[in-house]
Amino acid sequence: MNNSEKTVLVVGASGAFGSAITKRLLTDGYTVLATARNTDAIDESTLKLKLDLEDQNSIDLLVKYLLDHNIQLHGIIQAAGVVGFGKVIETSAQESQRLMQINNLGPANLISRLKPLLQEGSYVLSITGVVAERVFPGMVAYCSSKMAFASFLAGINTEWRRDKIQILDARPGHTETGLSSRAIFGTAPAFPEGMTKEHVIEVIFKALAEGKGILASSEF
Numbered sequence: 001m002n003n004s005e006k007t008v009l010v011v012g013a014s015g016a017f018g019s020a021i022t023k024r025l026l027t028d029g030y031t032v033l034a035t036a037r038n039t040d041a042i043d044e045s046t047l048k049l050k051l052d053l054e055d056q057n058s059i060d061l062l063v064k065y066l067l068d069h070n071i072q073l074h075g076i077i078q079a080a081g082v083v084g085f086g087k088v089i090e091t092s093a094q095e096s097q098r099l100m101q102i103n104n105l106g107p108a109n110l111i112s113r114l115k116p117l118l119q120e121g122s123y124v125l126s127i128t129g130v131v132a133e134r135v136f137p138g139m140v141a142y143c144s145s146k147m148a149f150a151s152f153l154a155g156i157n158t159e160w161r162r163d164k165i166q167i168l169d170a171r172p173g174h175t176e177t178g179l180s181s182r183a184i185f186g187t188a189p190a191f192p193e194g195m196t197k198e199h200v201i202e203v204i205f206k207a208l209a210e211g212k213g214i215l216a217s218s219e220f
Contacts, residue, residue, distance in 0.1 A: 003029035012080025016177035053106030085186030103145035
């Protein structure tokens with residue numbers, strides 16, 4: 001099977017990581033199903049699919065479309081996510097819930113229900129980040145949502161192993177994607193200069209090819 005016969009679903013294809021990953025997949029000849037809340041920013045060479053991880057109806061519609069059309073997937077790449085900043089006592093329950101829904105519950109629900117479409121030898125890749133390893137002051141709610149999703153990935157890695165589906169949890173440190181400037185609440189602290197997204201993506205795809213399950217922050 002050549003790459004043109006392999007379909008990859010990219011969740012968050014309009015973001016910095018998602019758009020760069022989509023471009024790489026297209027260059028390598030893959031068929032890409034690209035999702036985002038706002039599909040206008042997605043590469044025109046893809047099949048654009050609207051997805052709002054905060055809206056269960058949106059998740060349900062996407063799952064139904066893919067299952068109804070029996071679209072066999074070579075990979076699912078979870079590159080969507082939001083960040084928020086603030087001390088625990090300054091963070092409202094609503095703000096914490098938004099982070100947990102978008103960074104954990106939404107994508108976990110989506111990926112779980114798409115399991116029947118994942119072929120033997122396929123993969124699920126997520127960029128959780130260093131916050132899946134370590135809790136940082138002023139980012140507790142954000143770290144909690146990412147750690148929760150890392151636990152989900154560890155769980156399906158065990159449960160889906162017999163089906164020969166690779167689960168890769170990539171945990172790069174601070175990367176220059178502009179995410180911190182688009183926080184849904186709070187103000188980002190002064191971060192040192194981060195890695196380029198091109199470097200991070202190169203390391204991730206190498207680890208994917210090598211069959212790794214966790215790509216620790218120290219490996220970037």
